[in-house]
Structures are given as C-alpha cells and as structure tokens.
Amino acid sequence: MNRKRQLTISLAAALLSGMLVYSIYWLQIRQIREEEMVKVVVPKQFIPAGTILEEGMLSTISLAKASVQEGMLTRIGEASGLQAVAPLGAEEPLLAWKVERFPLLPRPGEATFQIPRNYVKSVSNGIRAGDRVGVYLSSDKEPSRRLYAEAVVVAAVKTAANTEIESPENSSLESLTSGDKEKMYASRRDANGTIDSVNLNLTERQWLELDAACKDGSSKVVIAYEASAIDMEEEEGA
Template identity: 50%
Template sequence: MGKGKNRFIWIAAAMLSAILVYGLYLVQLRSIERQHAVQVLVPKRFIAAGERIEAQDLGLQTIPSGAFAQDMMSEPSLAAGQEAVVPLGQGEPLRDWKLDSYRLLPARSESTFQLPREYVLSVSSGIRAGDRVVLYASGAASASVRLFADPVVVASVKTSGNQEIDDLDNPNLLSLAEGNRQKMYASRRDANGLIEFVNLNLTEEQWLRIDELCKGGEVKLVIAYSADSLDIADAGTGAAP
C-alpha cells in the first residue's frame, strides 16, 4: 500500500513538473514572439483604387518580424489623406508604393509639360485628366514609332479658353476614383469641348526627346488613349480586364 502511494505521488510530481516546464516554455515562446513581432498599418475595409484614405480606415496589426518588408507602413499620419494607387484588401499590410498623395501631380522624377500645339498631329478625343496615354512620333520622312515603352499620365486637357474638358454632372475623375467603367465612358461621351492643350507628366529625358523630335516641324505627336486607364477602373471594381 505504501509503495503504491509513493508511486502515485512520484507520477503526480512528474506530471506537475512537466506541466510547469511546458508552461514556462509557452511563456518564453510568447515573449520571444513579442520581441520579434512588429506592428504595421492595415486597412479596416476594402479600399478601391483612387479612393482617398481616411484615418478611421486604418488600424494596426501585429506580424512576425520575418514577414516585415521595408516598404510596409506603421505611422497612420503618413497614410491618412493619401489615395490608393491599387485596390487595398482588408487586413492587408499597407505598402508605401500603393499610395500617392496627388495622382495628377508629377512623380518625384517628373514635371508637368504642356505640349505646344505645333508638336501635336492628333489627340484622342476621349482622353481626360488622370488617363494614361501612349505617344507616337509620326513624320513624312520616316516610319511612325512609339516613343516610350510605358504610357504617361495626363495631368489635364483643356480647351482654347483654358477650360478643363469634362462632364460637370458626371466628372471623369470621380468615376475613375470609384472604379466605375460605365460612368467613365458616359463622362467621355457627354463632355463637350475641343482639346487644344494637353499637359503630360514626363521625366526630363522624355520631354527632351519629344522636343528634339518635334521642334523642327517634320515630326509630330499622335496621342492615343491607353487601355491602362480602364484597367485602373476594373481594378477598383474587381472586374476582369
């Protein structure tokens, strides 16, 4: 009887010791995880491309330090007020390249250039501010060529009276921000005005190339609307391109 009781006490002590060791292991593991975890900004809801982000749309989420990337954001003040360049999923770590303060303003390496009218042979009548366009060089003495591999952003399109071309009842930029392809089309259809001035966001190298080609008058630009602008709208709604 005494041996059985001693054996039971020994087993109970061993089990209690194992539980204590495991508990200590869990405490240490959680402490290590806390030391190697970081907090990053995440949207509290889905945010469509072009939508302006408010402070109440953002929250903090803890992730392992191994999953942290240098472009992830952690300061709400740096993200609030900016626009989403691409759709942002709920709970998705926020990266600085997915945000832009003013999408119609030139990027850090760009400037906004107004194309001289004598440089332009034709302009797609449907282009609006915020669109992406493809530039072609056309001349009688040489074959037409595409100037740049990537489309460039239209800062503004204006009439001869310096009025922005748009549908006042259904602004194109609002439709673009909402990701509404149908409203974008309707805005282009209903807007009135002949495009006289086109302002593009270009790098210095791009502008110098345009100026070198066109200043002699033998080569002119053809400005074509790019499907990339519709891709932005489709991304906002989640529709397939």
C-alpha cells in the same frame, strides 16, 4: 523502489500539469493582447509625394485600439495602386487623406509638361485627366514609331479657354471641394468638348526626346488612349 518510481511519476505529472496551466494562461493573455491591438498599414521607408504605392513598399504594425485614428488604412491591398499626395514617413500609419486613387500628380523624377499645339498631330477625343496614353511619333523624314515604350499619365486636358474638359452638370471642382474624387473623375469621363491642349507627366528625358523630335516641324506626336489600371479593374469586376 516502487515508492520512488511513484514519486517521480507524481512529480513529472505535477510539472506537466503546471506547464499546461501556464501555457493556457499565456495563450489567453496573448489572445487578449491581440484583441486589443489593431494592425495598420505603414510605409517601409520614406515615400515622396507623387509615388504610386506598391505592396512591396508597405508593411503593417500593431497599434493599441485606443491609438488607432479614423482614416488609418488596415489592409495593404486597399493601399496598393494609390498615389501619395503627401510625403509618407517610414513606419508612419498611412492615412486615407494622404493617398488617392486617380494619379494626376507627377511621380518622383517627373514634371507636368503642356505639349505645344504645333507638336501635336492628333489626340484621342476620349482622353481625360488621369488616363494613361501612348505617345507616337509621325515623321516626314522617317517611319512612324512609338516614342516611349511605356504609357504616360495625362495630368490635364484643356479647352481653348484653358478650362478642364468635364461634365457641365457635375463640375469636378465641386466634387473636389466636397471630397468626392469618384464623382470628380466621373465628371471628366462623361464630358464632351474639343481638346485644345494636353498636359502630360513626363521625365526630363522624355520631354527632351519629344522636344528634339518635334521642334523643327518635321515630326508631330499622336496621343492615343490606352486602357488604364482603373478600366482593367472595372472589366475584371464586371
């Protein structure tokens, strides 16, 4: 009886030892595989150009190190808040050149409208392309009010000569051709000049509402600067 018990114990110990060795081996193989793989950011579904990326739109997949290309984003946090400047395919690794920080393109469902001069009562002098602005209606017939509940994006701010307002010492065009978007944005922020026309990214509904309110001349819009996400990030980091 004792010999049978000892044999059972020996077999159980051998089985447990084998399972332990196999588990360690499997964990080592898994660790090696994980070390050879890199997680990259991908869209969960097709994303049209002009879309502002949100964390819920993105996921990660694992790629072999040999397949990872320069410029692939590896953290969802660094992609969130950027704008797609090209269509993004589902499960397609997100490349840095396909997104940008300063959203100037209209989003899906929007178009860029140049606001007629006779529709505008006043414009904040400090606004620049990429800023978010509030649009208010000043009327002779009814109380003044905010035209849109949400802020809208400024696509361009032009002088009477139809040129972008920017720093003469640092052309945004030169910055754009060199790929320095930070410097391009800074050149517009540091610029001084008289604003003659403003282009806004609006939906069809927003434009028709503005046009209907202003075309008879009884109402005009006031375009006021509002704090952008970029400004809020800079304040939080200060």
